[in-house]
Each structure stands twice: as C-alpha cells, then as structure tokens.
Amino acid sequence: MAAGAALITFDKVWKSYGQGEAKVHALAGVDLATKRGEFDAIMGPSG
Numbered sequence: 001m002a003a004g005a006a007l008i009t010f011d012k013v014w015k016s017y018g019q020g021e022a023k024v025h026a027l028a029g030v031d032l033a034t035k036r037g038e039f040d041a042i043m044g045p046s047g
Helices: none
Strands: 006-019 024-035
Touching: none
Parallel strands: none
Antiparallel strands: 006 024
C-alpha cells in the first residue's frame, strides 16, 4: 500500500430508520477515507 493511501473508503453511504413520514436519515450521502493509523468517529445529536 502506498504511503498516505486510504485503508478504508466509504462512498455515498446512506442509513435510514423508520418508514414513511417517520423515516429518519441517520447518514445521508457520507463519504469517508481513513488512512492507516487514523481514528475516525461519526457522532450525531444523540451522541
């Protein structure tokens, strides 16, 4: 693996809960690239 290259990559990730008008999009089109040795966290209003 080249130095600085992404170890894990997510492109346009979506996660929804519920149905119809109660549907909540927890993630909407999220992109992420993590390199070796990095630590990333996704946090929202609920912690």
